[in-house]
Amino acid sequence: MKDLSIIREEIDQVDKEIAALYEKRMQLTSEVAAYKIQAGKKVYDPERELEKLETLSGLVPDGFLRKGIRELFAHIMMISRKRQYQLMQGNAGAADGFTPVPKIDAAHARVVFQGVEGAYAHIAVNEYFGSGVGSFHVESWREAMEAIKNGEADYAVLPIENSTAGVVAENYDLLVEYGHTIIGESILPVRHCLLGLPGARLSDIESVSSHPQALAQCSQYLQAHGQWKCSQENNTAVAAQHVKEAGDKSRAAIASALTAQLYGLQVLEKDIQTNSANSTRFIIVTKQKIFLAHASKVSICLTTKHQSGSLYHALSHIIYNDLNMNFIQSRPLQGQDGQNWRYRFFIDFEGNLKESAVRNALCGLTEECENVRVLGNY
Numbered sequence: 001m002k003d004l005s006i007i008r009e010e011i012d013q014v015d016k017e018i019a020a021l022y023e024k025r026m027q028l029t030s031e032v033a034a035y036k037i038q039a040g041k042k043v044y045d046p047e048r049e050l051e052k053l054e055t056l057s058g059l060v061p062d063g064f065l066r067k068g069i070r071e072l073f074a075h076i077m078m079i080s081r082k083r084q085y086q087l088m089q090g091n092a093g094a095a096d097g098f099t100p101v102p103k104i105d106a107a108h109a110r111v112v113f114q115g116v117e118g119a120y121a122h123i124a125v126n127e128y129f130g131s132g133v134g135s136f137h138v139e140s141w142r143e144a145m146e147a148i149k150n151g152e153a154d155y156a157v158l159p160i161e162n163s164t165a166g167v168v169a170e171n172y173d174l175l176v177e178y179g180h181t182i183i184g185e186s187i188l189p190v191r192h193c194l195l196g197l198p199g200a201r202l203s204d205i206e207s208v209s210s211h212p213q214a215l216a217q218c219s220q221y222l223q224a225h226g227q228w229k230c231s232q233e234n235n236t237a238v239a240a241q242h243v244k245e246a247g248d249k250s251r252a253a254i255a256s257a258l259t260a261q262l263y264g265l266q267v268l269e270k271d272i273q274t275n276s277a278n279s280t281r282f283i284i285v286t287k288q289k290i291f292l293a294h295a296s297k298v299s300i301c302l303t304t305k306h307q308s309g310s311l312y313h314a315l316s317h318i319i320y321n322d323l324n325m326n327f328i329q330s331r332p333l334q335g336q337d338g339q340n341w342r343y344r345f346f347i348d349f350e351g352n353l354k355e356s357a358v359r360n361a362l363c364g365l366t367e368e369c370e371n372v373r374v375l376g377n378y
Helices: 004-039 046-057 063-087 120-129 141-149 169-178 212-217 219-224 236-246 257-263 310-320 356-368
Strands: 099-101 110-114 134-138 155-162 181-189 193-196 207-210 229-232 251-255 266-269 279-286 290-292 297-303 325-332 343-350 371-377
Touching: 004 063, 046 063, 063 310, 063 356, 110 120, 110 141, 120 134, 120 155, 120 181, 120 279, 134 141, 141 155, 141 169, 141 279, 155 169, 155 181, 155 212, 169 297, 169 325, 181 290, 193 236, 193 257, 207 212, 207 236, 212 219, 212 229, 212 251, 236 251, 236 257, 251 257, 257 266, 290 371, 297 356, 310 325, 310 343, 310 356, 356 371
Parallel strands: 099 290, 110 134, 110 155, 181 371, 207 229, 207 251
Antiparallel strands: 155 279, 181 279, 193 251, 193 266, 297 343, 297 371, 325 343
């Protein structure tokens, strides 16, 4: 039996040979890229790759080795494609059509939000655009999207994620349906209060209303008052408005302290949210395909082939271009027959659409996924 040190020396020698052959293969990959650029051919040729994998896995007799050869060369081919995408700098993939702008013209902007004055979305509007911006409200998030589509508003401010309750799934679906663009975001600390009529006491309360997300964010507080009946409203400020209109001291709403001031209500208890660091991320949406020149986050949505490893291969384009992914969320595909239990993925990663690494990643994703769309750069 060979000594272990001798075996390791032989392995080191084989590894050096493999590294040299890998370098040679990647040089040939560059030549392939040059040919494809000149011929206008796509990088990804799945039929050719499948044929090669079948041939290469047949070169070894052992079943375990055949699987290993297939996996090894599948990765080599994947890396080769990424090298080709890097060399094809002119391809922007899903980023085509986006125009950089220096800033948003807040002074002349028309902004729509869901709810009424005093809602957290209204506060987010003022935080992002300034308190002097021209804004108006609608009853639903869909109506806000329609207002942009019809030219009634330049921008909409919509909640997209809460640090306690999670994502606002409906707004992800609306982004896909309407094809609007995210151009900014505002992260608003959310400090929920229990609001009642002037003179009401905590012992008077029998029912509490608010938006479903606000109720979820105050779940521990509400569980401690299990005798209260909870009901849902379209908005926190709407809930407060209804308490004011009802004139019933047994009714309360969960909303902000500012809402209490606007509607003449009394703050019965402050900071009743479960998470003391509770925050909501609002997105600023427009129908224009623009992005701020200094933007540093890219949001995309994509669908992959319904086969093993497809999401992994998609995410590898982000990894190989040294882009930091900081969010991924799945949503069921809607309105498509035979698509039950298939999903669309929403992904955020750091970068700017002008950067070559971002463009390379989008080029690869566009070629290898069923569908890719840039939701925004902000």
